[in-house]
Structures are given as C-alpha cells and as structure tokens.
Amino acid sequence: MNLVHCNSSVQEERRSSLAVIMASISEWYAGKNVLITGATGFMGKVLMEKLLRSCPDVKALYILVRPKAGQSMSERVQDMMMCKLFDRVREDNPDFHQKIIPISSELTQPGLAISPEDVQTLTSCINIVFHCAATIRFDEPLKHALQLNVIATQQLLSLAQQMQHLQAFIHISTAYANCNRRHIDEVIYPPPVEPKKLIDSLEWMDDSIICDITPRLIGDRPNTYTYTKALAECVVQQESGKLNIAIIRPSIVGASWQEPFPGWIDNFNGPSGIFIAAGKGILRTMRASNDAVADLIPVDVVINLTLAAGWYTAVHRPKTALVYNCTTGGINPFHWGEIEHHVMSTFKRNPLEQAFRRPNANITSNYLINQYWILVSHKFPALIYDLFLRLSGQKPQMMRIFNRLHKAIGLLAYFSSQDWEWNSDNMNMLMSQLSADDRRTFNFDVRQLNWPEYIENYCIGTKKYVLNEDMSDIPAARQHLRKLRNIRYTFNTVLLVFIWRVFIARSQMARNIWYFVVSLCFKFLSYFRASSTLTQ
Numbered sequence: 001m002n003l004v005h006c007n008s009s010v011q012e013e014r015r016s017s018l019a020v021i022m023a024s025i026s027e028w029y030a031g032k033n034v035l036i037t038g039a040t041g042f043m044g045k046v047l048m049e050k051l052l053r054s055c056p057d058v059k060a061l062y063i064l065v066r067p068k069a070g071q072s073m074s075e076r077v078q079d080m081m082m083c084k085l086f087d088r089v090r091e092d093n094p095d096f097h098q099k100i101i102p103i104s105s106e107l108t109q110p111g112l113a114i115s116p117e118d119v120q121t122l123t124s125c126i127n128i129v130f131h132c133a134a135t136i137r138f139d140e141p142l143k144h145a146l147q148l149n150v151i152a153t154q155q156l157l158s159l160a161q162q163m164q165h166l167q168a169f170i171h172i173s174t175a176y177a178n179c180n181r182r183h184i185d186e187v188i189y190p191p192p193v194e195p196k197k198l199i200d201s202l203e204w205m206d207d208s209i210i211c212d213i214t215p216r217l218i219g220d221r222p223n224t225y226t227y228t229k230a231l232a233e234c235v236v237q238q239e240s241g242k243l244n245i246a247i248i249r250p251s252i253v254g255a256s257w258q259e260p261f262p263g264w265i266d267n268f269n270g271p272s273g274i275f276i277a278a279g280k281g282i283l284r285t286m287r288a289s290n291d292a293v294a295d296l297i298p299v300d301v302v303i304n305l306t307l308a309a310g311w312y313t314a315v316h317r318p319k320t321a322l323v324y325n326c327t328t329g330g331i332n333p334f335h336w337g338e339i340e341h342h343v344m345s346t347f348k349r350n351p352l353e354q355a356f357r358r359p360n361a362n363i364t365s366n367y368l369i370n371q372y373w374i375l376v377s378h379k380f381p382a383l384i385y386d387l388f389l390r391l392s393g394q395k396p397q398m399m400r401i402f403n404r405l406h407k408a409i410g411l412l413a414y415f416s417s418q419d420w421e422w423n424s425d426n427m428n429m430l431m432s433q434l435s436a437d438d439r440r441t442f443n444f445d446v447r448q449l450n451w452p453e454y455i456e457n458y459c460i461g462t463k464k465y466v467l468n469e470d471m472s473d474i475p476a477a478r479q480h481l482r483k484l485r486n487i488r489y490t491f492n493t494v495l496l497v498f499i500w501r502v503f504i505a506r507s508q509m510a511r512n513i514w515y516f517v518v519s520l521c522f523k524f525l526s527y528f529r530a531s532s533t534l535t536q
C-alpha cells in the first residue's frame with residue numbers, strides 16, 4: 001500500500017514538473033514575484049511593461065528605486081506609470097499599478113540601503129531577479145563605476161542567496177564587456193583583475209590616485225563602463241553559489257522594433273543622441289567606418305530574450321550559468337554607412353523642429369578628413385552663430401553645444417569604427433526551446449528585422465518621445481528647412497563674391513580670370529537673347 005502511494009506521489013511530482021516544463025512563458029510567470037533593479041531606466045521600464053502586458057497573471061513586481069532630483073521614490077514611480085510606454089497596459093488593466101511595489105534602495109550603499117523589513121519581504125517572496133541597474137556612462141570615475149556595477153551586483157547576489165523561493169537570477173551585462181577581443185563567445189572570460197583585490201585596493205585610495213591609474217587598469221578597454229561590466233560578470237560567476245544564473249549581453253540597445261509600439265525610446269544614449277544631433281543639423285561629421293557592422297539591437301528584442309531566458313533558467317536549471325550574446329551582426333548585419341543613409345533620408349522627410357542647419361551628416365574613417373570637416377562644418381558655423389548671438393545681445397551657446405557633442409562622439413567612435421563577431425548559439429538554442437506561441441509573444445528572431453523600416457521608426461521615435469515634438473508640426477519644420485536652404489545659398493553667394501573681391505583687389509591674375517568669366521557670361525546671355533529673338 002505504502003509502495004503504491006509512493007509510486008503515485010513520484011508520478012504526481014513528475015507530472016507537475018512536466019507541466020512546468022510544458023507551461024508557456026506567461027503561464028510560468030503567473031503567480032510569480034519578480035524583483036527588478038534599474039526599473040526606472042530605459043530597459044527596466046520596457047521589461048516591466050512587457051511583463052505586465054504579456055504575463056498579466058504575474059503576482060507582483062518589486063522594484064528597487066531611489067529618490068532622485070528632488071522627487072521621492074513614490075513620486076518617481078507614479079510619474080513613470082503615467083508614461084506613454086504603459087498606455088497599452090493601462091488599456092488592458094487600469095489597476096496595473098497595484099502590482100508594482102517600490103522598495104527604497106540606493107545601490108551604492110551598504111546592504112543596498114534596503115530596510116530590514118523590506119529585506120524580510122524580499123527574501124520570503126521573490127521568485128526571480130532581473131538585475132538591470134548600472135551606470136552606463138563612459139566617463140564614470142572608476143570608483144563609482146566599480147561601486148555600482150560590481151559591488152552592488154555582489155551585494156544583490158548575497159541578498160539573492162537568502163531568498164527562499166528564488167528560481168532564477170538574470171544579470172544584464174553588455175556585449176562590449178569583452179570588447180578587447182574581436183571574437184566573443186558565450187562564455188565568461190577571465191577578468192582583467194581579480195575583482196575582490198581591486199575593490200580592496202580602491203577602498204583606501206585617494207580619488208586623484210585612482211584617476212591617475214585608471215588608464216593602466218582598464219588597459220585595452222575603452223572606458224570604465226566596459227571594464228566594470230566585465231568584472232561584474234566574473235563576480236556573478238564567483239558568487240552565484242547554487243543559484244540558477246543567466247547573463248544577457250545586449251549590444252547597442254536602440255528604440256523598440258514592434259512593442260509596445262515601434263520606435264519607443266526615451267534617452268540620448270548610444271546612437272539616439274547622434275541621430276538627434278544629425279537631424280537637428282548640428283552634427284555634420286563623425287568618425288565611423290561605413291563598412292563596419294552597426295550592431296544595434298531593438299530594446300523589445302532584448303527584453304523578450306531576457307524574459308525567455310528567465311523562464312528557461314528557472315525551468316531547465318542549466319548546470320552552468322548560460323551567457324546569451326544578444327546581437328544582430330552575425331544574423332542580420334547592417335552597416336554604419338547604411339544607417340547614415342537611412343537616418344538622413346528620414347530626417348529630410350520628417351524634419352525635427354528648429355533645426356540649426358539642414359540635416360547633412362557624413363561619416364568617415366579618416367582622421368584628417370574628419371578634423372577638416374569639424375573645423376569647417378562644426379566650429380566655423382558655431383563661431384558665426386555665437387557672434388550673431390553676441391551682437392543681438394544674447395548669450396553665446398553654440399560652441400558649448402559643439403564641445404559637448406565632440407566629447408560624446410569622441411567616446412562613441414571606438415564602437416562605430418570597428419567590427420566584432422559574437423557567437424549567438426545560446427540565443428538560437430533558446431529560440432528552439434520556445435513553443436510557436438511563445439516565439440510570437442516573446443519574439444527575438446532578428447532575422448525578421450527590416451532595417452530601413454526600423455531606422456525610420458527609430459528616428460521618428462526620437463522626435464516624438466525624446467524631443468516630444470508633434471508630428472503635425474512637420475510642414476512648419478519643412479518650411480524652416482527651406483528657409484535655412486535660402487540662407488545658405490545667400491551666404492555662399494555673398495562669401496564667393498567677397499572672396500573674389502579680395503583676390504581681385506590684390507592679384508592681376510585673379511582680375512583676368514574674373515573678367516574672362518564675366519565676359520563669357522555676357523556672351524552666353526547675348527547669344528540666348530539673340531536666339532530667342534530669332535525664334536519669335
């Protein structure tokens with residue numbers, strides 16, 4: 001009798017674990033408590049939106065938020081939920097905010113500054129963690145980047161170790177964590193330095209000493225961001241213990257492709273600021289290679305893959321942490337030269353308001369040519385415009401804007417001037433594990449991505465959601481571009497005449513050429529006049 005009971009309970013257990021494996025992704029998230037760091041950021045918001053919309057039975061989203069810029073934690077969360085990004089979720093479930101539980105936390109503080117009561121709540125209920133928070137600035141001082149990207153990850157892992165019902169911990173890294181290599185596999189590479197040793201050393205060091213040794217430490221990586229993200233991956237590996245871990249490595253995350261609507265973007269990071277600067281006619285030249293692969297990845301693709309990886313990690317519990325390179329270059333490549341073409345074409349058809357000049361940006365891999373165009377197309381017009389502002393009693397501003405732009409493009413050029421090759425076997429493996437329905441709901445198949453259409457929606461997204469410009473103002477923006485074109489023609493003509501006048505006054509040869517050209521013009525004019533009189 002006992003044996004029969006035992007057999008049936010084993011069968012019952014097998015059946016339920018089979019049911020878990022067979023469950024769709026949204027069924028798996030049903031009833032789950034999810035912890036998200038970086039929820040107020042670009043990717044965090046899209047992650048929350050997708051979870052609430054496509055996994056409507058998820059129990060609760062616990063989000064770690066800090067007060068910022070004079071706003072309390074709750075004010076920030078309320079503002080965030082009003083955001084247009086959540087329109088579709090709001091339509092489906094006007095009470096969606098009840099599922100969002102903000103937890104006050106400052107990730108750079110000991111214990112992540114989470115209160116003991118909140119620690120108690122989190123450790124007793126969380127089923128899955130998505131760690132998105134990071135500083136993504138390329139010029140972040142090393143100590144701060146280490147504090148947030150490495151030490152906070154370490155502390156979060158130690159909190160995760162105490163969670164009684166945790167089934168998966170998903171860490172968001174970057175495809176450029178190992179950008180000092182040309183070919184990047186889905187493995188965690190040995191760290192440039194033992195993270196614990198570095199943390200201990202920087203603890204006692206003066207900021208100025210750290211600043212001095214930073215270039216030596218980061219070595220062949222371009223900035224503290226990629227360096228600390230590489231260290232964070234190593235910390236995840238070292239401190240994971242018995243947790244089921246996965247690491248997602250997106251490349252350059254851009255506007256949404258399809259969800260919740262095409263073109264969603266809310267920041268100036270990565271290429272977005274460059275597109276805007278080009279659309280405003282400010283950026284005319286940038287160092288980038290026309291033929292290098294532009295490894296952009298839409299944010300909704302990254303989030304769909306992240307949620308699917310969360311499900312897979314919890315259900316299949318791979319023996320070692322799986323790394324997912326989430327990139328497009330090896331599957332559906334597109335190049336910076338093509339991006340330039342489509343960005344320019346979109347902004348000519350859908351101009352931004354109050355452009356400084358007509359959009360006309362060119363990329364070049366040649367240092368000297370780039371420097372020449374910076375002088376002629378950036379600095380010279382900025383000087384003239386600032387002079388005009390000064391003369392009209394206003395504060396000069398253009399040179400300041402260009403200095404900031406030059407700093408930004410200087411930091412980004414590393415990524416747009418060379419190629420990398422990422423292995424994406426795990427992304428393909430994950431896709432093969434999804435049911436047909438899940439593949440549609442959590443689509444991360446970038447083979448279907450139509451680049452020209454995506455780039456057009458991306459540019460229009462920057463106009464609508466970053467700059468908050470109205471599409472109905474496009475006729476006025478086109479009119480403004482026509483005005484700029486006329487100003488340019490007039491300016492060029494005046495400049496040409498001025499230069500010739502200067503030459504003519506000083507050089508006999510210039511005078512001779514000038515008289516020759518003018519007399520030629522007169523001859524042509526009189527010929528046309530004569531021939532038109534004859535035909536009458």
Ligand SMILES: CCCCCCCCCCCCCCCCCC(=O)SCCNC(=O)CCNC(=O)[C@H](O)C(C)(C)COP(=O)(O)OP(=O)(O)OC[C@H]1O[C@@H](n2cnc3c(N)ncnc32)[C@H](O)[C@@H]1OP(=O)(O)O
Pocket residue numbers: 136137138139174175176251252253268269270271272273274275276277278286288336339340343344361363404407408411412413415416
């Ligand atoms: C047509 C041409 C086509 C050519 C295409 C070529 C494009 C190449 C693009 C290559 C991208 C490569 C990205 C590589 C990404 C690696 C992936 C990742 O893992 S990591 C992810 C990638 N990580 C990153 O991308 C981070 C990179 N960014 C940084 O590190 C810093 O922003 C900085 C150092 C560039 C400037 O620092 P700083 O001078 O201190 O300036 P703040 O930041 O403090 O901003 C101050 C204010 O200005 C605002 N604003 C900003 N930009 C623009 C703009 N263009 N306009 C207008 N406004 C702009 C900004 O919103 C802010 O406003 P508010 O809040 O005050 O109201």
Ligand SMILES: NC(=O)C1=CN([C@@H]2O[C@H](COP(=O)(O)OP(=O)(O)OC[C@H]3O[C@@H](n4cnc5c(N)ncnc54)[C@H](OP(=O)(O)O)[C@@H]3O)[C@@H](O)[C@H]2O)C=CC1
Pocket residue numbers: 037038039040041042043044064065066068105106107108131132133134135136148172173174175229249250251252253254269270
């Ligand atoms: N964007 C991209 O192109 C790419 C991003 N990634 C990775 O994706 C992840 C998310 O990036 P993304 O959303 O673009 O970045 P964002 O800068 O938009 O968001 C960063 C998030 O981290 C939070 N955060 C930062 N500092 C602290 C702190 N001290 N305490 C608490 N929270 C903090 C921010 O909160 P707050 O709002 O309070 O500042 C914000 O929610 C990162 O791990 C990044 O490395 C990887 C590849 C490319």
